[in-house]
Amino acid sequence: MTDSRSRCGECPTRRFCLARDLDASGLDRLSALLAPPIQLSRGDYLYRFGDRTSALHLVRSGAFKTLTVTADGEEHVTGFHFPGEIFGLTGFTTGVHEDTAMALDTSSVCRVHVDELPGLWGAGCDVAFLRLLGEKESAATRLRILLSEPRAASRLAVFLLQLAERQRRLGRTTDVLYLPVSRTDLANHLGMTLEALSRVISRLSRAGLLAMERMEVRVLRQAELETLAGSR
Amino acid sequence: MTDSRSRCGECPTRRFCLARDLDASGLDRLSALLAPPIQLSRGDYLYRFGDRTSALHLVRSGAFKTLTVTADGEEHVTGFHFPGEIFGLTGFTTGVHEDTAMALDTSSVCRVHVDELPGLWGAGCDVAFLRLLGEKESAATRLRILLSEPRAASRLAVFLLQLAERQRRLGRTTDVLYLPVSRTDLANHLGMTLEALSRVISRLSRAGLLAMERMEVRVLRQAELETLAGSR
DNA sequence: ACACCGATTTGATCGCGATCAAATCGGTAT
């Protein structure tokens, strides 16, 4: 009897993750290769910079952040990761993680050990990997466009709209966005100071466009946010 | 007799591209699957936004730029691509290119048609694809860090140092960097106006840190550039 | 050599966000 927690067929987010494109046989194969999911609490490290890259990670529930530290000691929050998303691939080039991953909330991740990955080749799984390549590249492009916005308000607007889009793909409502992220981390990720972010949030809240709390964001006037996102 | 131009064994950049990790049998397999390289002149489009994604592209010589156009009509130069580098993967998710690729100079690209890609699975090639995933993610991280620099001079410095690193991997000298890119495109890619870029270049040139011409950049004082790159 | 046109540089002004500083909020332990 297979451990029920490692079986994709019963996973609530299986239709949105790596397994999305797999047929029944591919799903069985993936299920067999998956290591039991890891449970983490807020603030727990999943892996740290310099750890050996032992597996591919796939968010099952909760949320993670990844960050890198540059040579001069600056910390950069490279991304936030939600259910169905794969992260931490930087380590595949060198075999050692080039970033650090931390749980932002009570979370769990599925893993495929690198030694098992070749077992996924062929039969639908290859398609999944090509999609993964394309999606990672697309995500990088979107982030590039976001960071090119000169206005802080535009950057926040673009980020929130992209976040809403991600939640939409998960089949969740988009009026309340799940975002268990500190101001410091969010500002860092958006390429601005936390003071600048705080001011933007205050301004947009006062204007009634949105409402941000510790864990949740409410988009109150999507159309106006879209205008902000597009306006230079 | 195989068309000599499609055979990786004779390609001057084979040790730096997808084929890098392949053994002899993998190399033969790749060679057999490669479509004959395409030759392009400066300004030629390799593919455009909306074209069907028919192949994976690999720079053999010259240089390319990729760009996307956002909903509001803004153009974003998402990257410059040099020999040995693979680009245009965004199309693998939807089957349609989400960006446009143009030759910046007399160039040639190798291609693997998407229908042929599954023929690459297994035996060393899978490792190459995992590396590709990791490298793409790492490149995205580096770009993210670059664009987070608030100072225009820092962004340019980081870009040039990364460019030098890329050339170093190709076994070229790093005192003269090949960069057949207009000010407009470079400024766009670096997230600043061309006036700002022009001023920064003038300032750093006057200070004797570098010399930039249409096609070439000379890094005259690498140490000082590195200081600039690191300084906030 | 000349006119012409795009690319690049230089000039001047202004607004936004970085920076330094201080106040306020929120949660926790005592």
Added chain:
DNA sequence: ATACCGATTTGATCGCGATCAAATCGGTGT
């Protein structure tokens, strides 16, 4: 309730880069 500490907000100043404008450079064709 109080003290305490990190997170967040608010305040004030200043510098850099966006913006608008104009000059100059460079290459092409005549």
